[in-house]
Amino acid sequence: MSRVDVAIVGTGPNGLAAGVTMARAGLRVELYEAAGQLGGGLRSKPLFDDEVVHDICSAVHPMAAASRFFREFDLSSRGVELLHPEVSYAHPLDDGRAGLAHRDLDTTCALLGPDGERWRRLMRPLLEHSEGVVDLILSGQRGIPKDLVAPLLLAGRTLAHGTALARGRFATEEANSLLTGVAAHAVGKLPSLASGVVALLLGHLAHGTGWPLPRGGSVRIAEAMVADITAHGGVLHTDREIVDLRELADAKVVLLDTSPDGFARIAGSRLSDRYARRLAAFRYGPAAAKVDFLVSDPIPWANPGVGKAGTVHLGGTQAEMFRQESLTAKGIASDEPFVLLVDPTVADPDRARPGKRPVWAYAHVPNGDTRDPVATVRARIERYAPGFTDTVIAERGISATQYEAYNPNYVGGDISSGAMTLSQSLLRPTPRLDPYRTPLPRVYLCSASTPPGPSVHGMSGHLAALSALRREFGVRTPPSLAPHARRTANPPAAPAH
Incomplete structure (x- = not known):
């Protein structure tokens, strides 16, 4: 051979x-x-029932819908159906208020009231240059971008939303928290330039190629x-x-x-x-501690609109998230961490069975945290969905250190593989x-x-x-990734040893 x-x-x-x-x-x-x-x-x-499938690590895939690799690979032609919830992501607040990022930009802007036009001015240019923005951020960062407008759009917006200027940038808490919850996907100090880029990337995709979940x-x-x-x-x-x-x-x-x-x-x-x-x-960042729930009923959100979202950010106000994420980045534990929740059946009802639904959630915790996250995450959900605990049939927690044992690339539970x-x-x-x-x-x-x-x-x-x-x-022409492209007829010459 x-x-x-x-x-x-x-x-x-x-x-x-x-x-x-x-x-x-x-x-x-x-x-x-x-x-x-x-x-x-x-x-x-x-995990708990042979007929109910849970995602063990990632669950929602905006990048699988947007990245150049997957655009060329073409998941849909390979039988992978990316399902889109009506609301890409939601951010509930106390007193039944919530920010809702509908996939439709106009609907989102209408719901944001006095911040609607400001949200539109932030997102519309990014959507018009979305492919260039995505390809710039998801590159090796070593070449000249094809779309020269993309870096210009990102530069000013990153300074506005990735520095102290981000505080109270919008008139309403709904809009401020809505964007800050996306910035928290950077899993680190808030605000920061890196989190600003993440907020702009994921934020505009919510109104474009979306935040889909794969069927099944x-x-x-x-x-x-x-x-x-x-x-x-x-x-x-x-x-x-x-x-x-x-x-x-x-x-x-x-x-x-x-x-x-x-x-x-x-x-x-x-x-x-x-x-x-x-x-x-090389520095590793804060960690994730995950909880899987099997529940009997849809999550009883105080704001019904949140129930239309595939992804829900539980972090409170912008000020609360800035404080909490920065403490977590310093290694300081809290009983009120930022929690990211996914309800797969909102987009993929076939994932549920009568009286049985999967719920996926993780909390941001200090790197190397050993605590069982179940009670903390359940309490965070209960704050915005009173009665959630009564729907829980089964639950399983994975601490940050256990996450590393499951996947050694998650050093200390750092799912970003580096700060x-x-x-x-x-x-x-x-x-x-x-x-x-x-x-x-x-x-x-x-x-x-x-x-x-x-x-x-x-x-x-x-x-x-x-x-x-x-x-x-010596291969300088990238191979085709298209579904029906044939393998290269004459393999490239091998390097000499």
Whole structure:
């Protein structure tokens, strides 16, 4: 048997995206997964009832609807249906008030009253240049953007919404909290420039390609990618942990969908002391602690409009979120953390069974937090949905440290695979002209710890694969990712050892 051209460690969305890209280029690809199920953050499975599927990590996928990799991969043509709730996301407040981000921008603006036109002026230009905005943010941040208007739109808006200027930017608490809840997806200090970029990216997509949920669960995305890899000759191994790079000595090129810590462990003494110190200096951010609920009835939100949202942010007022997220980033625990909740059956009613519905939620907590989050998250939901506790049939909590045990890329429970500061967003994991290439010959990083960072977009894996194709195989034309495109007839020449 001939040698493997490319070995990929880890089958999260980026490892799978790298596998798709390499296999499409006509190379012999093998992927290795330490867990028993492929997909990393895209895993779904029953937890309390054999007929009710829960998403274990990610649940809502705005990037899968918007990123260049998935635009070309075309999930819908592969049988993956992305379902859109009427309200992309909601932010309930006390006294039954709520901010509602409808997918329809005009409806959202009408509901925001005196802030409607200001919201429109913020979002409309971004929507008109949405592809350019998305491609700029979800890039390796090393080239000139195709849409030169996109960085200009982002620059001023980021300063306005990612600095102290963001405080009370809108006239109503509904609008202020609505955007700040999106900024909190950066999982770090608020406000910050990084959180401002996140707010603009996800905020405008809520009115564009949306915040969809895959019918049947996140695993459907992973299944489509796995099917494409195997259709193009790739081989995937589960329950196969790679603990030393020497195990992959027969591979001509290695791509690692791992954290910097994971890379350092399996590379060992092969890394220079200087580079090892740089990896050790990579900072991880606050963590997520997750709770899965099986409930008997729809969530009894005080504001009925919140029940139309697939995603709900539970963080209180803008001032409360600024304070709480900044404390969490400093490692200070709280009984009132920011909570992100997903109600899958709002968009995908087939996920429910009579008297049984899945609810997905996580709280932002300090890195390495060991507390069981169930009671805290339940109380946060109860604040805005009195009577929720009475609907709970079963519940399961995963602390931040348990999340790392489940997925080693989540160091200390950091689901962003590295603190999302502005500098570390651009220079992940160390300052290098090519952020995917490592000092080790023919070894590349392709995880969310490289640009453009976290979320299910596949771009870190895709860009790392393109870098390796250019440098190691002389391939400068990216392979087609389209569903019916054929595998490259003549595989590229392999590098000499």
